[in-house]
Amino acid sequence: MxxxxxxxxxxxxxxxxxxxxxxxxxxxxxxxxxxxxxxxxxxxxxxxxxxxxxxxxxxxxxxxxxxxxxxxxxxxxxxxxxxxxxxxxxxxxxxxxxxxxxxxxxxxxxxxxxxxxxxxxxEHSYGIGQGVTNMLYLTVSTGIGGGIIVDNSPMLGVRGFAGELGHMSIDRNGPICTCGNVGCLETFASGTAVAKFARERLEGGQDSLIRKVVDGDLAMVNSKMVMDAAGQGDPLAVELVEQFASNLGLGLVNLMHIFDPQMIILGGGVSQSYQVYSAALDVAIRRHVMAHLRERINVVVSTLGxxxxxxxxxxxxxxxxxxxx
Ligand SMILES: [Zn+2]
Missing domain, CATH: 3.30.420.40 (ATPase, nucleotide binding domain)
Known part of the structure; x- marks a missing residue:
């Protein structure tokens, strides 16, 4: 040097x-x-x-x-x-x-x-978002975090609270969230939520590949197992992944209507299974989004991980x- x-x-x-x-x-x-x-x-x-x-x-x-x-x-x-x-x-x-x-x-x-x-x-400086002036980043893992870039600048809010995208409520009758609100996107579409819904169904006696993967120990169920089982065509896992994609899609549509971004980048552990749910997510977004934006959907996976x-x-x-x- x-x-x-x-x-x-x-x-x-x-x-x-x-x-x-x-x-x-x-x-x-x-x-x-x-x-x-x-x-x-x-x-x-x-x-x-x-x-x-x-x-x-x-x-x-x-x-x-x-x-x-x-x-x-x-x-x-x-x-x-x-x-x-x-x-x-x-x-x-x-x-x-x-x-x-x-x-x-x-x-x-x-x-x-x-x-x-x-x-x-x-992602905006060094990753897949380079050159993109308006973009959103959602990290989907234990919870759902978010970051907003508007006109090439991060939007922080007055107190640094802007971008809590996981705490946008998509159901006033939904589950209580750790933040105190109800029906937050995070309570439906985080990795934790996917695992919880799977566990509930398995506890109810539903047959699934996932039960064999954890050898009957339902406490071990995680979202990756659900995604992997869906990839293998397990009916319960496919249903849960469709439900997940439908909820995530609804959240993304709300964000598209508020921010009109060029790109939405998905990061976090759950983004690694993107190929399992990308088609269902696309269907969900198309169902709800304004007609003019329907041909401009641009959801991609983080390259920086x-x-x-x-x-x-x-x-x-x-x-x-x-x-x-
Ligand atoms: Zn919340």
Whole structure:
């Protein structure tokens, strides 16, 4: 490395894993490490381990010039202070900001945002959304997160709450959601919801391949098993996947009517089974969408996968880093 190349520290803290990477302006991950978050052991323990990983990666970085830290956090984040607001998967982080500690420890400015917003920024900057001016990103896994890009800019809202696309209600009589609302898209079309509906039907005695896959232990049922069984033509799984696609489609139609995006990008674990439900999703969208938009449906799968938020955090760090703290 002859010249001093601009680099950033990018961190992604989720309920299960925390990842740290050193990333350059082209989006190349030069160093990376990850550890389980172990949120139940308490925030201080997690932050201490995080700080140690960052220090280790910086020591491996060599000649580059670090310009900022970008952080992707699982929950609503205040865009200026970096303060989290009741993140469901990070107990103990409500009202907490990593910013003062990390800025002081590493003498770098730090910027933070919600993980799904940064997933959208990642895809827009380095992934399948490059060159797309208006796009939505939905991460469908345990829950459903969302990020919105309007006229090439992320839409954060006044308090960083914009883009909670999974908490759009599609049924006033639907299940109670963890957010306090009822019938949220997340309660119908997340991986957790698909697994729950499958479990209920299996507990009711319905015959299915899924029962054999888990050897009768219904607590083990997950959405991937349902998707895989549907791919093999299992009638219960096919029915559940059609129901899932119908609900996700209704949610996407609402979003198309509000945002008129060029592209909707699906990320998260459930997007990996896209080929199983893409036809049913297309049928559902066509059934509900305004006629003019019917030939302009553009739903695609994320190309960055698990790294979308990490790369979005890097983009945020490079974009805001130079402006000082
Ligand atoms: Zn909700």
């Amino acid at each position: 002859a010249s001093m190349e601009d680099l950033c520290i990018s961190i992604d803290i989720g309920g299960t894993k925390m990842r740290v990477a050193v990333i350059d302006r082209s989006g190349t991950l030069l160093q990376r490490d990850e550890e389980p978050t172990l949120a139940h052991q308490g925030r201080e323990q997690t932050v201490e381990r995080l700080t140690r990983i960052i220090a280790k990666l910086i020591s491996l970085t060599g000649n580059g010039k670090l310009v900022a830290i970008g952080a992707s956090l699982a929950g609503p984040v205040d865009p200026d202070a970096g303060t989290m607001n009741s993140p469901p998967n990070l107990p103990g982080w409500d009202g907490f900001s990593l910013k003062p500690l990390l800025e002081q420890t590493f003498n770098l400015p730090m910027w933070a945002a919600n993980d799904a917003t940064l997933g959208a920024i990642g 698990d790294d979308a938020s990490l790369l979005g955090a890097a983009h945020l760090a490079f974009q805001r880093g130079g402006r000082g703290v």
